[in-house]
Amino acid sequence: MVDCPGATGLYTYQLAEHLKVKPGDVLSVPFGSQQLGAIAVRLLSEQPDQLQSAQIRTVDTLISAGFFTASYWQLLERLAAHYQTPLIQVIRTALPPGLLAKSKRRIRLASQPDSSRLSQLTDSAQQLLSRLQQSPTADYSWRYLQKQSRTAYRDLQQLLQQGWVESYLATPRPPRPKQQQAVSLVAHDPCLADLTRRQQEILAVLQRHGGDCWLSEALQLCRTTATTLKGLAAKGCLIIESREVLRTTHGAQGDRDRPKTLTSHQQAALAAINPLSGFASVLLHGVTGSGKTEVYLQAIAPILQAGCSALVLVPEIGLTPQLTDRFQARFGDQVCVYHSALADGERYDTWRQMLSGHPQVVIGTRSAVFAPLPKLGLIVLDEEHDSSFKQDQPIPCYHARTVARWRAELENCPLILGSATPSLESWLQVKGAEAEETSRGGEAEREPAEKSSESDERQGGQKITDPKATTPPATGSPSQLPRSPLPHSLYLSLPQRIHTRPSPPIEIVDMRRELGVGNRSIFSRTLQRSLQAMQDAGNQGILFIHRRGHSSFVSCRSCGYVIECPRCDVSLAYHQPHSQARPTLKCHYCGHAQGHPAACPECGSPYLKRFGSGTQRVVSELAKQLPDLRCIRFDSDTTRTKGSHRALLSRFAQKEADLLVGTQMLTKGIDLPQVTLVAVMAADGLLYMSDYWAAERTYQTITQVAGRAGRGDQPGRVIVQTYTPEEPTIVAIEKQDYAAFASAELAQRKALGYPPYGRLVLLRLSSLDAIAVEHTAEKVAIALEKDYLSELVSERDYTILGPAPAPILRVAQRYRWQILLKLTLGVALPDIASLRQHCPDRVSFAIDVDVLNLF
């Protein structure tokens, strides 16, 4: 199976004598004019009839062996089928990047331009040429140049034809084990007489250090040169050889930590988990600070003892240095970290190390669900409600929670889902009908929310193909709803914090009343007083804002013009630079950045005003109102560089600041005992992002930040500022009643047929060509209804919404359209992958099964 889009089916290759290949091995093979990655599927004893010997080419190299076990193949096939993705794409995501390398087409300046053919060039071709001539290497990938402008393709054709540039195929270079020179003393006593005094000294030093080390270390140790050591090697006193070295970074080896005494709830949970031997899905519902990590650690210990490995999945590794530290402190170098931010080489080495089968714990993000651990004994998915477990680009758009469940089933091992705020999906799975019990009141109040989510579906001039959709969608057919918990599922609860610390109360502050009494600040009076009190007591606090940057947009006071991104249909956000540098405007979608203009680009008025409040704005407002308060900003602007999370957090932990001001990142796995105050600036901001699960996300996010308060000896306090305190989600947050929130929200979802009572499948189309996407989307929607749904699915079990432009039509110069398909739960999704045939090359097409992000 070759890694080439459009090459469906299998191809036959020959093996050279010396190459031993088994099914599942990763290979590099010639294919057409290029060199591609491929997977060996089966070995043939004789040549297939329909092929002639001359047609069969020879496998080039064996890249990696022994990776696929039978259950692993099943996992990948299940993924391909469920997410409607070609199997090779799934294999691609499971392998470390670069392993399935292919030859790349590149462009370089012609060494000897064919002067006989040089003629007129268009302006854009000339521009491209001068760019190439000015660059130091004059060598770019074909793909990169194509992306530079709309006319790049034509320009390159012109330059190629006229002999200015030449194209060539660079051979693929899959990652390889890193080699390093090592020095080791030979066993026998060398004949000292033949050696100079300096040489004898060097041997003595090496001897004292164990007689075996890296060459670079030896040079430092003995203060000598490589030539000298080579001389010794020539005399037979030592051996210099290349040895494999793993590029894995092991965390700081601090003090080894011992298992902690457990609370009674922790003990009960562990007593339920430890006896599990086969597949089981456990929802560990532990309030923030209840000690879930300790349960994971003690659940994993016996697995390692039994010679098996464990997989721990977390939302974002950079955000949880404390978690990895704790695992490393407990299990030492049996722990390795695997995620996409690793350098390709590191990732490759870690991956190969996992194949070895040594008992180990792999901690990683979404993609680590594919970790090739041969003897898997347990999977833990921490913060299981977190949406970063869902991939929305590129295909396969898989959810690590779903894949982890399949994997646990196939490997026949337990799966632990941990969260303080479980996803409604997981909640329903363990609670069944119990989850849907009507909550105490609140039902009627939710009416407005229902209306808004209905109209959201049609925003942006959405065209409805299906007349059914103009009437309220069919309510879910009751027979298909889960009435009882799924088999093999278990609910375990940690309702109390460790050390019997109370969970902090949550105070809701009505910002409309603040305005009413003349407080126009973004900080309520309660918050101002609490900040002051916190500082006076020498405590620390966290301020949560759901948006980074300074203001969300910049607008002209004279003409109302809003400065927008030239590449996307969004306004640019204002960013205050650190020092005296010029303020900048940034696009949060494509990364475009530009200077802040002195005057309105539209009318020339100098009066530009910033609206909305991000982290920077809050920090500068704080500086005005509470000048003594020291703040650290914690968002993706200040934490972009490697290790900066850890650096900022440890500065805060060492009390270099009183207040941590930040975004979503604050909600995840931070344990700071000195924090007594947590404030949420505007809870509504989260609710307004109105997709069907905005309420769920709001509840989760706010509860998670609130959980950062009062983790030390002193009690915590949580203040949530809002303009809509009567909003049911806010009320549920105040009461800290997850079950009530869940049943009210589930009732909503049920009525509208949304997940987890229905399925959503999103077809995304995008192109540089605005007209082409729109036409293609129309064609695809019609084909979807006509060729797939109308024949295979009963009419009341599906609804097609769209095609419609994406809520933000243009991002990074690409126009995006989408078609949303809503299915009744339990109805099989027909194989719609072949819809791709309706898309011309310039329109890209993706199927997102069980979508979360509707943007």
Place this chain on the structure above:
DNA sequence: AGCACGCCGACT
């Protein structure tokens, strides 16, 4: 993805 092939319109 990359390349060859073949059809069709514009030009000598």
Place this chain on the structure above:
DNA sequence: GTCGGCGTGCTC
């Protein structure tokens, strides 16, 4: 009659 654009199909 020929050149070159672009859509189509194949690659073991």
